[in-house]
Amino acid sequence: MEPDRVLVDVDALRAYLLDYCGTAMFSGFPAALLDVADVDGASPEELVSIAERLGVDPARFAVGE
16 A cells, blocks of 8 residues: 655745755854755755655645645
């Protein structure tokens, strides 16, 4: 049985993660610059992985069917 899959708005997720990491970077966490670079060049699958690593639920960006 295949696990539940959710269609994610990749552009919205990428924009959110760039804002999320950029805010962290300018709030005293300069290492977040590395996350910004990762998010900027990430494939859709990598974006979901990055979001999960950062504690962001990708399902928040689900596209309605």
